Amino acid sequence: MQRILQPGDIEALDRTSLLRVRLPQPVRLFADRAARLAQKAEGHPIGDYLRFLAHIVKAQQAAASQVHTRAPDAALIAQACQHGMPLMPAAGHIDTAWQGVLDLLIGAARQAPALPPALAPVLDTLRDLPADARDALARRVLAGLYTEAHDLAAAPLVMAALQVVFADRASRLKDSDIPYADPATICPVCATPPVVSVLRIGAREAGLRYLHCGTCGTEWHMVRVKCSHCESTRHVRYQGLQDGDAHTDEVVTAETCGDCRTYRKLVNQEKDPLAEPLADDLASLLLDLLMGETEFLRASMNPLLPMSDAGASA
Ligand SMILES: [Zn+2]
Numbered sequence: 001m002q003r004i005l006q007p008g009d010i011e012a013l014d015r016t017s018l019l020r021v022r023l024p025q026p027v028r029l030f031a032d033r034a035a036r037l038a039q040k041a042e043g044h045p046i047g048d049y050l051r052f053l054a055h056i057v058k059a060q061q062a063a064a065s066q067v068h069t070r071a072p073d074a075a076l077i078a079q080a081c082q083h084g085m086p087l088m089p090a091a092g093h094i095d096t097a098w099q100g101v102l103d104l105l106i107g108a109a110r111q112a113p114a115l116p117p118a119l120a121p122v123l124d125t126l127r128d129l130p131a132d133a134r135d136a137l138a139r140r141v142l143a144g145l146y147t148e149a150h151d152l153a154a155a156p157l158v159m160a161a162l163q164v165v166f167a168d169r170a171s172r173l174k175d176s177d178i179p180y181a182d183p184a185t186i187c188p189v190c191a192t193p194p195v196v197s198v199l200r201i202g203a204r205e206a207g208l209r210y211l212h213c214g215t216c217g218t219e220w221h222m223v224r225v226k227c228s229h230c231e232s233t234r235h236v237r238y239q240g241l242q243d244g245d246a247h248t249d250e251v252v253t254a255e256t257c258g259d260c261r262t263y264r265k266l267v268n269q270e271k272d273p274l275a276e277p278l279a280d281d282l283a284s285l286l287l288d289l290l291m292g293e294t295e296f297l298r299a300s301m302n303p304l305l306p307m308s309d310a311g312a313s314a
């Protein structure tokens with residue numbers, strides 16, 4: 001006797017067949033990002049800033065190859081999986097190794113071409129800050145709770161250091177360690193909202209949409225019909241730089257949701273296999289300017305841009 005699968009069964013079937021989570025490979029992640037930033041910098045209106053970031057991300061790549069973070073905690077994993085909660089909400093799980101990474105990145109920033117004028121005076125202050133004050137700054141930056149000019153200027157470098165340690169910790173997890181976190185709109189590893197989503201190519205992930213965490217680099221699957229901010233399926237649309245709806249020939253489009261009135265970009269690797277979530281987001285600021293004239297608010301910010309999170313709907 002045969003029976004028709006119920007929705008729950010179909011979901012269970014899906015869970016076993018598709019690649020649910022893409023855990024980061026940090027050295028590769030930063031290498032790809034640096035290359036993409038350098039490529040996009042050519043002739044770009046914010047080319048100097050993209051070139052500066054390419055230099056910093058290369059330093060992240062070097063730091064990622066030598067950083068030592070704590071091993072994942074089995075008890076923490078079991079608890080998170082049991083309760084469907086993210087494994088290590090970022091602000092509460094900052095690995096002490098981030099301090100050394102920050103020192104490396106401060107050194108790299110000094111050598112960088114086109115050091116942004118706002119960042120230059122911050123480097124010495126950051127270097128001389130006691131460890132506990134740096135930790136407090138890191139927590140403010142992770143929570144998006146900073147308005148001081150100094151914090152704002154320092155934020156991208158602080159986030160860059162945190163990315164290295166969080167990506168390292170995430171890379172040491174196994175797929176089976178990752179909880180089915182609720183809500184599905186935050187990173188199941190570090191509880192950060194995704195920066196952008198990405199349509200991947202590749203053997204097991206071809207054509208699947210993943211949400212990309214800007215803190216730990218983990219990507220988790222979400223079906224494209226759902227809004228990546230409120231999970232509504234009713235009014236999701238796409239907007240590109242060219243006018244009109246559903247311009248699927250563009251690498252980066254904005255996914256808008258008529259229910260929560262936010263947008264989040266979709267980076268499409270089918271249109272360009274070298275597209276990288278954070279780099280392509282930064283290189284498509286023009287689309288943000290266009291979206292700024294619409295009713296839709298950007299759902300979450302790019303951690304490498306010195307910009308307050310205040311405008312985002314949390
Ligand atoms: Zn994360």
Ligand SMILES: [Zn+2]
Pocket residue numbers: 227228229230231232257258259260261262
């Ligand atoms: Zn929505």
